[in-house]
Structures are given as structure tokens and as C-alpha cells.
Amino acid sequence: MIELSNIKKAFNQGQPNEYWALHGIDLALEAGKVTAFRGPSGSGKTTLLTIVGCLSRPTSGRVRFKGEDISGLPERFLTDIRRQSFGFVFQQFNLIKGLSALENVILPAFPTGRPRHELVTAAEGIFDQLKLGHRSTAKVEWLSGGEQQRVAIARALINDPEVIIADEPTANLDTALSKEFMSILEGFTATGKTVLLTSHDPLVVDSTAVHRVVGMRDGRLTED
Amino acid sequence: MNPWLEKQRHLIDFTLASLGRRKTKNIGLLLAYTLLVFVLASLTLFTHALRSEASFVLAGSPEVILQRMVAGRHDLIPPDYIEKIGRIRGVQKKEGRLWGYYYDTVLNANYTFMARPADEVADGYIMVGNALARERGLAAHNTISFRSYSGKLFTFEVSAVLSPDSELLSADLVLLSENDFRRFFEYPAGHFTDIALSVANPQEVRNIAAKLSSALPDSRPILREEVLRTYQSVFDWREGIVLTVLAGAILAFTILAWEKASGLSAEEKREIGILKAIGWETGDVIRMKTWEGLLISLTAFLLGFIAAYVHVFHFDAAVFEPVLKGWSVLYPRFTLVPTVDGLQIATLFFFTVFPYTAAVLVPIWRAAITDPDAVMRA
Amino acid sequence: MRPSSVVIGLLAALVLVVLALLASILHPADTDMQKLADNRAIVEKYGLTDLALFTEARYTRHPSQADLHSAFQDHPGALEHFPTGSLLAPRPSSINPHESLAGKTTSPD
Numbered sequence: 001m002i003e004l005s006n007i008k009k010a011f012n013q014g015q016p017n018e019y020w021a022l023h024g025i026d027l028a029l030e031a032g033k034v035t036a037f038r039g040p041s042g043s044g045k046t047t048l049l050t051i052v053g054c055l056s057r058p059t060s061g062r063v064r065f066k067g068e069d070i071s072g073l074p075e076r077f078l079t080d081i082r083r084q085s086f087g088f089v090f091q092q093f094n095l096i097k098g099l100s101a102l103e104n105v106i107l108p109a110f111p112t113g114r115p116r117h118e119l120v121t122a123a124e125g126i127f128d129q130l131k132l133g134h135r136s137t138a139k140v141e142w143l144s145g146g147e148q149q150r151v152a153i154a155r156a157l158i159n160d161p162e163v164i165i166a167d168e169p170t171a172n173l174d175t176a177l178s179k180e181f182m183s184i185l186e187g188f189t190a191t192g193k194t195v196l197l198t199s200h201d202p203l204v205v206d207s208t209a210v211h212r213v214v215g216m217r218d219g220r221l222t223e224d
Numbered sequence: 225m226n227p228w229l230e231k232q233r234h235l236i237d238f239t240l241a242s243l244g245r246r247k248t249k250n251i252g253l254l255l256a257y258t259l260l261v262f263v264l265a266s267l268t269l270f271t272h273a274l275r276s277e278a279s280f281v282l283a284g285s286p287e288v289i290l291q292r293m294v295a296g297r298h299d300l301i302p303p304d305y306i307e308k309i310g311r312i313r314g315v316q317k318k319e320g321r322l323w324g325y326y327y328d329t330v331l332n333a334n335y336t337f338m339a340r341p342a343d344e345v346a347d348g349y350i351m352v353g354n355a356l357a358r359e360r361g362l363a364a365h366n367t368i369s370f371r372s373y374s375g376k377l378f379t380f381e382v383s384a385v386l387s388p389d390s391e392l393l394s395a396d397l398v399l400l401s402e403n404d405f406r407r408f409f410e411y412p413a414g415h416f417t418d419i420a421l422s423v424a425n426p427q428e429v430r431n432i433a434a435k436l437s438s439a440l441p442d443s444r445p446i447l448r449e450e451v452l453r454t455y456q457s458v459f460d461w462r463e464g465i466v467l468t469v470l471a472g473a474i475l476a477f478t479i480l481a482w483e484k485a486s487g488l489s490a491e492e493k494r495e496i497g498i499l500k501a502i503g504w505e506t507g508d509v510i511r512m513k514t515w516e517g518l519l520i521s522l523t524a525f526l527l528g529f530i531a532a533y534v535h536v537f538h539f540d541a542a543v544f545e546p547v548l549k550g551w552s553v554l555y556p557r558f559t560l561v562p563t564v565d566g567l568q569i570a571t572l573f574f575f576t577v578f579p580y581t582a583a584v585l586v587p588i589w590r591a592a593i594t595d596p597d598a599v600m601r602a
Numbered sequence: 603m604r605p606s607s608v609v610i611g612l613l614a615a616l617v618l619v620v621l622a623l624l625a626s627i628l629h630p631a632d633t634d635m636q637k638l639a640d641n642r643a644i645v646e647k648y649g650l651t652d653l654a655l656f657t658e659a660r661y662t663r664h665p666s667q668a669d670l671h672s673a674f675q676d677h678p679g680a681l682e683h684f685p686t687g688s689l690l691a692p693r694p695s696s697i698n699p700h701e702s703l704a705g706k707t708t709s710p711d
Contacts, residue, residue: 109234333658
């Protein structure tokens with residue numbers, strides 16, 4: 001579904017602090033599976049996810065999404081693909097403070113112009129799945145860490161994307177909540193979604209919910 | 225609903241929610257903004273209404289007033305003067321006028337005394353302007369005494385008080401008969417204060433003035449168009465003075481608004497990053513912020529304009545009265561007939577709505593074109 | 603209720619009020635028109651030349667009639683006066699109409 005060929009990524013290119021985060025990654029990711037990227041911090045796994053998720057462009061190399069080369073598309077089209085096909089769960093959750101959980105969840109759908117009542121119904125459906133219905137009108141800063149993460153997950157799902165990208169999803173969660181997250185993940189695969197996540201948490205990487213583990217170090221793939 | 229409209233409503237929802245998070249600050253800004261529009265709009269509405277009222281009613285004044293000058297000063301018209309004008313083609317009517325000023329020590333105010341033909345005001349009677357009547361507590365059939373400049377006391381009966389609606393023109397008028405006028409001021413018989421001429425064809429006024437100047441070299445013709453122009457400039461000037469005084473306040477507000485609108489907090493930057501990461505385009509972020517600027521400035525403009533309208537036409541511009549109208553002891557009370565100058569309002573609209581919206585957009589532009597992956601890297 | 607509905611509703615209401623005010627200006631009340639017409643009739647009848655706004659001094663009561671040495675008339679094109687102009691010189695074109703008159707008189711005025 002997603003094919004990466006010889007992906008390289010440099011930051012601050014041409015400047016004294018030039019830094020190569022990725023040194024030529026070749027990888028094919030299957031649809032409908034959970035893939036975990038494992039590696040120490042600075043290994044380039046987050047950078048790789050940003051490239052896969054159309055948040056940034058590789059310095060060189062090709063990204064194919066469903067057979068189509070997307071690495072050269074202009075920002076508008078990248079944004080469209082990102083909005084329709086990818087849902088993000090960030091490590092810091094990145095919820096917008098001052099807004100209710102529900103408002104946060106429907107935000108990614110605003111540019112689509114879908115009617116609000118439709119969005120609210122969809123969001124409430126997702127909240128029910130995530131057992132969060134009772135918290136939908138609460139402001140996000142009043143929610144617990146686990147609740148915040150479920151709001152972030154709900155937000156990733158609102159546009160019904162094919163791929164969910166989660167960056168260190170369990171980094172801010174205790175064991176019980178991490179296990180709960182993994183069971184939510186299993187629910188995604190059951191509905192045919194592709195999940196990409198980064199983690200160095202054994203609880204995640206060794207979980208049965210994860211189909212494939214990709215090791216990374218110093219911007220290169222290591223043995224699985 | 226149309227997806228485009230629905231999307232704009234989503235953006236408005238979001239921008240309102242963000243404004244709501246800093247409620248006091250934003251409401252304060254809105255109030256300051258509204259106040260500024262209110263002041264500027266009041267000024268514009270008031271001076272325009274006064275100007276147009278003055279030019280409308282004064283369009284009825286005599287086309288030419290002829291004064292006589294002696295040593296560069298206004299002097300009485302001698303008895304043979306009107307005959308000397310002779311028959312100038314185009315002059316319909318010429319009429320000697322008698323009027324003068326009287327200082328009343330009771331009120332410490334100046335009145336304008338004006339002689340009228342006997343069929344309007346009989347000897348021993350006067351008609352008075354409404355402001356004067358109000359200040360001196362006069363009503364019809366009351367009597368009042370004035371001590372003339374020669375020291376003699378004259379007593380008159382008030383036959384009527386002039387209409388309160390005409391106060392803007394007649395506040396301090398005292399109309400009395402010609403006989404009384406001449407006796408009161410000991411005005412020499414046959415002399416007049418000035419001569420009013422009416423001219424049928426407005427195109428001819430200038431030629432007639434030129435002919436008058438050459439026939440009577442010691443005279444000064446005052447044309448109605450000059451009178452009207454005088455009033456235009458008097459109020460232009462007063463408006464200018466207020467604007468000058470306000471310039472400091474306007475500048476201060478501009479700085480405040482610019483600071484508020486263009487200063488982008490780290491929090492807001494982070495939010496823009498999140499919005500971009502979850503699928504907003506740069507254009508969506510900019511559109512959302514444009515709504516913010518438009519909503520604030522449009523609300524301020526509309527509120528300010530409405531408040532100014534009510535202030536000027538229903539509360540007689542109470543706030544600016546002293547600067548715009550001047551002060552005086554015998555102050556006319558009047559309500560202006562509402563009128564607006566479309567161009568001035570359009571200018572005000574342009575200068576209130578657009579700069580603010582632009583100020584909101586400038587920093588957003590820079591923030592919005594940053595890469596969306598910044599959120600992940602942070 | 604959606605915040606946008608509330609705010610759009612409020613703005614629409616304000617716009618309507620402004621439009622109503624502008625409409626009332628375009629179609630003034632009969633009483634207002636009558637007042638203006640009456641005042642114009644008074645001006646015509648009594649031959650008035652000035653507004654009774656500045657009654658505090660003799661030389662300001664009739665700005666248009668004051669002699670040339672008084673405030674408001676010291677220069678025919680001056681925009682500001684009191685006690686003398688300080689900000690703006692008159693435009694040359696604003697004095698032109700007087701030149702024809704000034705040339706025709708033999709006495710200085």
C-alpha cells in the first residue's frame with residue numbers, strides 16, 4: 001500500500017548544522033496491518049512517519065501511496081491526501097486547549113465542509129466506541145491523560161482514514177492505559193485500517209496486536 | 225447546505241471559540257475599537273449634517289449683501305446710496321436692512337436686533353428667538369426692558385416667540401419695528417446697516433457684484449455663495465481640529481490593535497501547526513484568521529456607526545458639542561435632520577475594517593507557511 | 603446553538619439596523635423636511651445670513667458679514683483663523699474669484 005524507495009531526509013540542508021535524519025530507506029508497508037517502528041530516540045522513526053503521512057517531503061527518494069507517486073505533489077494535494085487518508089495520534093496528543101473534546105474531534109473535518117450535525121453524529125459514534133461519550137462536552141484540559149489520548153484517537157478517526165499514524169502512543173500512559181490502547185488498535189485492524197506506530201515500549205512492540213516490527217537506528221533500517 | 229458555506233461556518237465557529245478563550249482581552253479590544261469608530265463616525269455625521277443643513281437653509285438668504293466700507297471698516301449706508309445703485313439689470317429687488325447687536329448685561333449675552341416692517345411687528349412690540357426667551361424666561365405677552373446704548377430704558381411687549389425649530393438660525397434674534405429700532409439705537413434717519421439685493425439669475429450674481437463694485441467703489445458686496453463657502457470651511461476647520469486632537473488616540477489605538485492582531489503567541493503558533501498537521505491547508509488557516517479580523521472589525525464598525533447615529537441625531541452630539549458647535553451664553557438647542565455622506569462612511573468603513581484584517585493576516589501568513597511536521601518534531 | 607449562528611445572526615441584525623438608518627436618511631420624515639423648509643422660509647423672510655451658533659462675540663455672530671479685519675474674514679481663502687492661521691495656507695484657486703472684484707474697486711478693502 002505504501003512503498004518507500006531510497007528515502008533520504010536532511011534538516012537544515014546546506015547549513016553548518018546540516019543533519020541527515022534518514023539515509024536511504026526502502027520499505028513496503030501492507031494494508032490492514034499494524035506496523036511498529038522500533039528504535040532509540042533520534043533513530044529517524046518519527047521523521048519517517050512524517051514523510052509517510054505527507055506531513056513533510058523527503059529530501060530525495062520516492063513515496064508511493066496506493067501505487068501513486070506522492071512525493072512530488074504540491075502542498076494542496078498533499079494536504080488533501082493527508083486529510084482523507086491519514087489520521088494522526090501525536091505523542092503530546094496536541095489537542096487544542098479551551099475547546100471541548102467534541103470540538104477537538106471534529107476539527108480535521110472542517111476543511112471538508114461536511115455539515116456540522118453529520119460531524120457531531122460521527123464524533124458521538126466514535127466517542128461511544130471509545131467509551132468517552134460522557135466526556136464529550138468537557139474542555140480537553142480537564143480530561144485525564146488516558147481520556148486525552150482517546151480524544152486524540154477519536155480526532156484521528158473523524159475523516160475515516162485508511163491509515164492511522166501514532167507517534168509514541170503509550171509514552172504518556174501507564175500500563176493499564178497502554179493495554180487499553182492496544183485493544184483499541186486491534187479494533188482498527190478488525191475494521192481494515194492500516195496502523196503505523198513508533199515505540200520503544202516492549203508492551204507495544206511485543207504485543208500480539210502488532211503484525212510487524214521494523215527496527216531503526218541512525219536513520220537506517222535494522223534487522224526486524 | 226453548500227459545502228463552501230458550511231466550511232466558512234466551521235471556520236467562524238473555530239475562530240469564535242479561539243476568541244472566546246481570551247474573552248476579556250478580546251471584548252476590551254472590541255470596545256476600544258467600537259469607541260474609536262463611534263468618535264470618528266459621530267464627527268463625520270455631525271459635521272456633515274450641520275454643513276448640509278446650513279447650506280440648505282442658507283440657500284434662502286439674499287444673493288448679495290452690500291456693505292459700505294469707510295477706512296476699511298463696515299459703516300452705515302447713507303440715504304442716497306440705494307438710489308445711486310440705480311437700475312442694474314438683473315437685480316430684482318433692493319432693500320435697506322437695519323440690524324445691530326445689543327449686549328444684555330442680565331445674561332451677559334449678545335442679541336441680534338433686526339428691524340421688520342410695521343405689518344409684522346407693531347411699534348412697542350418685539351418677537352424674540354427661542355433661546356433668548358428660554359434664558360430670560362419670556363413668553364408671549366410678557367414685557368421686557370432693555371437699556372439702550374444711550375442709557376434710556378425701553379420697554380417692549382413680546383408679541384411672539386419664534387419657533388423652537390428655527391433656533392439654529394434665530395436663537396438670539398429680537399425683531400422689532402423700524403421706528404423702535406431707530407429710536408432704540410438712535411440710528412440716523414434714512415441710514416441703513418446694509419443693502420440686500422435679490423438676483424433672479426444665479427449666473428449673473430458675479431457680474432452684478434462687479435458692477436456694484438465699480439458703481440460704488442466704497443462698497444463691499446458679499447455673495448451668498450461666499451456665505452455658504454464660509455460655513456463649509458468653518459465646519460471643515462472644526463472637524464479638522466477634532467481630528468487633530470484625536471490623532472494621538474487613533475495612533476495609540478492603531479499601535480494597540482496592531483500589537484494585538486499581529487503579535488502571535490507561541491500557543492497560537494503551536495495551534496496553527498496542529499491544524500495543519502490534522503489536515504488544514506495554509507489557505508484554511510488564513511481564511512479562519514481573516515474571519516477573525518473581519519468579525520471584530522465589522523462588529524466594531526457597525527456598533528460604532530449605530531451608536532454614533534443615535535448620539536448625533538437623537539442626543540444632539542452631546543459628547544462633541546463644545547468642540548464642534550462652539551460654546552456661547554445663548555446656545556441654540558437643535559436636532560439635526562439626519563443625513564450621511566456615503567463617501568465619508570465608505571472611507572471610514574475601509575479604514576476601520578481593512579487595516580485590522582490585514583494586521584491579523586500578516587503574522588499568520590508567516591506562521592501558516594511553516595511545515596506541518598513541526599508538531600511531530602516538537 | 604452554534605456560535606457562528608449567534609454571531610452571524612447578530613451581525614445580520616446590526617447590518618439591518620444600519621440599512622434601516624440609511625434608508626431613513628434617504629427617505630426623511632415629513633416633519634424633518636417641513637422643519638428644513640420652514641427654516642429656509644424664515645431665512646428668506648428675515649434675510650438671515652448666518653447660523654446663530656457663535657453668539658458669544660459680535661464679530662463671530664455673523665461670520666459672513668464681519669468686516670475684513672475681524673476673525674473669519676481676514677483672508678477670503680483662509681481655512682483657519684483664530685487668532686491667525688497657523689496650519690494651512692489658502693489654495694490659490696480659493697482666492698481667484700475675489701481678484702476680479704478686487705481689481706474693480708479703487709479703494710483698498
